[in-house]
Amino acid sequence: MNLLHYIQGRRKGKEAHRIEREAMQDAFLREALEGFESVESDHATAIRRMQQQITDRSHPKGRRILLRLSVAASVALVIGFGWYFLLHETPQTSVLSEATPTETPVNSMRKDKKLAATEQALRQESKESAMQDRSQQRAGSPSAPPAAANSEMIVEEMDISAVELMEMEEAGTEAPVEPVTPKPEEPFDELQKPTPAVAEALQGKAKDVLIREASSPKAARQIRGKVVDESGDPMPGVNIAVKNRAAGVVTDAEGGFALNVDDHATLQASFIGYETQEIKVDTSQLLIAMHEDARQLDEVVVVGYGVQRKASVIGSAVAVEESEPQTIVPEPTIGRRAYRKYLRESLIAPTDGECAGMKGKVRIRFNIDSGGRPHNLQVIRKLCDSADREAMRLITEGCDWTQGNTEVTVTVDF
Amino acid sequence: MHKAGQPGKSTLADEELLSLYRTTGNAEYFGELYHRYIPLVYGLCLKYLQHAENAQDAVMQLYEDLAAKLDRYDIKVFRTWLYSVAKNHCLQMLRKEKHEIRVDFDVQIMESDMFFHLFDERRDEEQFEALRKCMEQLPEPQRISISKFFMDEMSYADIVDDTGYRLKSVKSYIQNGKRNLKICIEKQISQ
Known part of the structure; x- marks a missing residue:
């Protein structure tokens, strides 16, 4: 017998006993059973519905993987976008028809490609959101995003994801864009094809997005590049900015980047400890070599949180000579204040006999590994067993840390 | 894919x-x-x-x-x-949501494996003797519930059927019985 049967009320016999006895030794199971007993509802149906939703979400339907590659936030908004149209179909179509197309013929080919990619993504999302939507409505909690007020923002986001989709398409290696054809054997057949009205709305919207991009002066073209250091090794994390514009990207793990720029734009590649490189864009493939900047390094001052140029530091920071070993204390990536807040708010006060109601401090010393995760945790000030464990848990499950060359000590108040 | x-x-x-x-x-x-x-x-x-x-x-x-x-x-x-x-x-x-969080102070203490091994087939004589003595000292409802649950492997609902106790009572008899047994056995063994 499984847990579901037990939840549904079949509570007799050896199997039921087994679950009950397990719950005595397993806090997870025990608390779950307490939960099912304390709230009256059809739990088994709810569980099956959620399991179905998880299966739907995690099952690769065509281009799912491609979407995961794009920024998570924009994916979320694209989902919202899909919902938005399904729920506000008619009014939105009429608004869209007012948009005046001003596209230039030069770019129309590229835009068609982009349009196709965007539309694929939208269609994919709308299909999935239609399914989710249906089950959401069944559950009686429609969670449609607030539509009208957000439409501008959604459009902005779409712009980004359209560009990303196109880049991936052009790269052509990891994520080829293929047309999504409805599979007849799937039970959601009627939902696969958007209704004509929805398709029209989607198309209109996608056009609107592309028009905005095209209307910027000296239309963008895509360049790709790679950043290497003096020995030719790729440099991840280098800031690539377009001079005099807000746009910019950071190089990936292989030192690669892709960016849409105007013709004759200038790129600036910068990385702490290296000379900033300026490169005129004249080809669509760039190789940027960075040179170490010895001078810049002795101007770097440790200020407790992050690293700043000397010129921008006011107050009591002291310049450290390069010859002395510098102490760089790792910092929580979310910042000290947010980290203290995290410790305060995520703490689960122990309730066992030894520790219940105990007040005091637990101090833990640890190192940060190359992945930014705490390791070698040592309790250097104990309170009681479960408080010590709770403090360790908070740190292990907490945010990543910046790199440093010394250990960190964190005090958790109980 | x-x-x-x-x-x-x-x-x-x-x-x-x-x-x-x-x-x-x-x-x-x-x-x-x-x-x-x-x-x-x-x-x-x-x-x-x-x-x-x-x-x-x-x-x-x-x-x-x-x-x-x-x-x-x-x-x-x-x-x-x-x-x-x-x-x-x-x-x-x-x-x-700024709700008050009810902290459950009645949380069961995680039992050491020792307690559960008491009811296993192979147990050492000393512990078995202690268990037998301590079971006798338990109030009747606790003793009945404990023995049906741990020895006869009955579920809570089975015990309710069998004894006519209320479900809530069965659970607390077992809970309290376990606690009493544990204290008693530890005392017996340390003597």
Whole structure:
């Protein structure tokens, strides 16, 4: 017998006993059973519905993987976008028809490609959101995003994801864009094809997005590049900015980047400890070599949180000579204040006999590994067993840390 | 793309699914893993949120959150990790809504394995003798409930049928009986 049967009320016999006895030794199971007993509802149906939703979400339907590659936030908004149209179909179509197309013929080919990619993504999302939507409505909690007020923002986001989709398409290696054809054997057949009205709305919207991009002066073209250091090794994390514009990207793990720029734009590649490189864009493939900047390094001052140029530091920071070993204390990536807040708010006060109601401090010393995760945790000030464990848990499950060359000590108040 | 569609995915251990998800990034693996724990996570959320729809939202939200940032964690045992993450998530939701959090001081203390071994087939004489003595000292309802649960392997509902006690009483007889037994046996053995 499984847990579901037990939840549904079949509570007799050896199997039921087994679950009950397990719950005595397993806090997870025990608390779950307490939960099912304390709230009256059809739990088994709810569980099956959620399991179905998880299966739907995690099952690769065509281009799912491609979407995961794009920024998570924009994916979320694209989902919202899909919902938005399904729920506000008619009014939105009429608004869209007012948009005046001003596209230039030069770019129309590229835009068609982009349009196709965007539309694929939208269609994919709308299909999935239609399914989710249906089950959401069944559950009686429609969670449609607030539509009208957000439409501008959604459009902005779409712009980004359209560009990303196109880049991936052009790269052509990891994520080829293929047309999504409805599979007849799937039970959601009627939902696969958007209704004509929805398709029209989607198309209109996608056009609107592309028009905005095209209307910027000296239309963008895509360049790709790679950043290497003096020995030719790729440099991840280098800031690539377009001079005099807000746009910019950071190089990936292989030192690669892709960016849409105007013709004759200038790129600036910068990385702490290296000379900033300026490169005129004249080809669509760039190789940027960075040179170490010895001078810049002795101007770097440790200020407790992050690293700043000397010129921008006011107050009591002291310049450290390069010859002395510098102490760089790792910092929580979310910042000290947010980290203290995290410790305060995520703490689960122990309730066992030894520790219940105990007040005091637990101090833990640890190192940060190359992945930014705490390791070698040592309790250097104990309170009681479960408080010590709770403090360790908070740190292990907490945010990543910046790199440093010394250990960190964190005090958790109980 | 359909690698994960192999049969037998459901027979993989939690940690195997987890490492497959980490190496392939295929959401199906994590979906399968999370699927297993939905009943537990949902029950846990029900306990803290006391509201079926909110608990369902929490279950789905946790899935999205975890799928996105799983690789930032060094997870040894997925089950215990998920337990603490899910519990935290629900407590966090309560804090956000500024509800008062009821702290359950009646939480059962995790029993050491020693207690459960008392009722196993092979036990040492000294402990068995102690158990026998202590059982005799228990008040009758506790003794009956304990012996039916641990020795006859009856469920709570079976015991209710058998004895006519109320369900709540059976649970507390067993709970209190266990505590009394433990204290008594420890005293016996240390003598």
